[in-house]
Amino acid sequence: MSKKNNLIIVAIIAVFALISVLFHYPVQIIDALSSETVPGFGLRITVWRVIFEPFLGILLFYLRADQPILEFVMLLIWVLVFYLLITVTFRVLRKDNGLGKMVLKSLWMWLKNVPLIVSLWLGLLVLIIFIALPANTIQNDRENAVLINTHSHSEYSHDGIISQKRLQKWHGKHNFDAFFITDHNHHEKTMEAVQAQRDGNFPSEPLIICGEEFSGSNHMTLLGLKRNFITRGLTDLQVIDSTHYDNGIVIVAHWFDGERESLPFFIDLDVDGFEIANQGPESVYDKRIFNSIVDACTANGLIMNGAVDYHGYGSTCFTWNALDIPGWNDMDMDQKQESILNVLRQRDMSKITVLIYDDRKAFNPELVYLSPVFSIINYLRTLNFFQILSWFIWLIIIQIIRLRFFNRNRSGQANSSSLQLIEMLTILSGLFMLILGLILINRSSSLTDYNDIYLEYGTALCWIGGGALTYLVILVVLKKRLRRLKSTHA
Secondary structure, three states: OOHHHHHHHHHHHHHHHHHHHOOOHHHHHEEOOOEEEEEEEEEEEEEHHHHOOHHHHHHHHHHOOOOOOHHHHHHHHHHHHHHHHHHHHHHHHHHHOOHHHHHHHHHHHHHHHHHHHHHHHHHHHHHHHHHOOOOOOOEOOOEEEEEEEEOOOOOOOOOOOOOHHHHHHHHHHOOOOOOOOOEEEEOOHHHHHHHHHHHOOOOOOEEEEEEEEEEEOOOEEEEEEOOOOOOOOOOHHHHHHHHHHHHEEEEEOOOOOOOOOOOHHHHHOOEEEEEEEEEEOOOOHHHHHHHHHHHHHHHHHHHHHEEEEEEOOOOOOOEEEEOOOOOHHHOOHHHHHHHHHHHHHHOOOHHEEEEEEOOOOOOOHHHHHHHHHHHHHHHHOOOHHHHHHHHHHHHHHHHHHHHHHOEEOOOOOOHHHHHHHHHHHHHHOOOHHHHHHHHHHHHOOOOOOOOOHHHHHHHHHHHHHHHHHHHHHHHHHHHHHHHHHHHOOO
16 A cells, blocks of 8 residues: 555544544443433443444444434435535546536536435445344443333334334343333234243243333323223223223323423323433433423322333434342243332332433534534544554555555556445445345235335335436446447547
8 A cells, every 4th residue: 555545544543543532422321310320331332343343333323313314314415515526626636628528527427426326325224224233232230220111113013113023132132121012002912922922932031011102192101011902092091091900001102202282181191100211312302391301200209211112223222221120030021020010100210210322412403414523523432442443454454455456447547446336335235225125015915904114115115226226227338338439439
């Protein structure tokens, strides 16, 4: 490698190291109520995450964003603008034609490649949404702390995209001891999963507990259901009474997302508590709303909990509920379930800690157009020595590959290495989306009474993946014809 390339790599790593060291933001597990670090809980960073840090790190960081899809799209816009500037600048600097002609050629090349870049970006988005990546998670070193999730969805929800067994595996990966499946407006399939685990047809850990998310005046999670009853058409009060008849618990879900009805309205209905976090930290919604929920729950002796609200999208986890339950490991499944339900029934917040994965300071959502700057700097602030080393090694490897395979063609003239790379990655991205789309469509056929999203997403992925591949084929054919025309005229 040339001295110039060596200096560029060293400069990049030096910037990474300076940001990480001088402005380091320690990734930690905090208490949602106090925002203080909680003793006894650490961070588990997988080896695969560190080894492939340049490829996985920023994607996983975006998955934990306040508005991940919007911020990811904003990053795409920045990439397209940057690519346009680079294309125009390089063409103009060549000075082998008039300025106007060079600018027009640059714009044509940019427009021609935009669909390829967009399809690549969509492929990345689909990857981080649907494929399990080795994300950081929690390490539980506290005695008697049992980690639970009170809100999750399987493919038996209209908007769920994960099987019950894979849902259990996901919760195990994120160190949960137990979780509630709360599919929308029914719980018959969840009761079957609970019984299947008791019969040994599911792994014994983490424990599956039956629940449901009821869509009433506001969404409510019904926890600890032990009989199958139909909630469709029932009023809020009827559903709450039916749940309490089972000695179950009713939690008002993500009330802060729309503030449907008032807090006193639900308190008068005798709910057991409210979610104060859903998928992420309380900073993603107005602090005033957060404080109003906390004050109302404290004044009325209600519980506050965090909810992952997992639907099968993405591989990161934001929040856990740590329940103080002595002797957990000595209990059988039924005893474990009852111990969790008893803590929730007692409404004793001294036995419940809502834990949040904290890896950044939230920025003003009105500045979302600047999110790429905030996100990349915040990501760099979290890196440790081994993650920076991974970046250094991969930058060297990529530079060697570029020089060896893409720098020059047989005639010795510089070719468009970046374009070749984009085209190859577009093929992989298109095939990935097309195959995944076909898998989802095939899965939808057996879930027509429960799930809408498999067919919807599967069809969209087939169109996008197939469209990307078709566009690339058309470009290749046109390139060959242009070359023939040029050789004929020559």
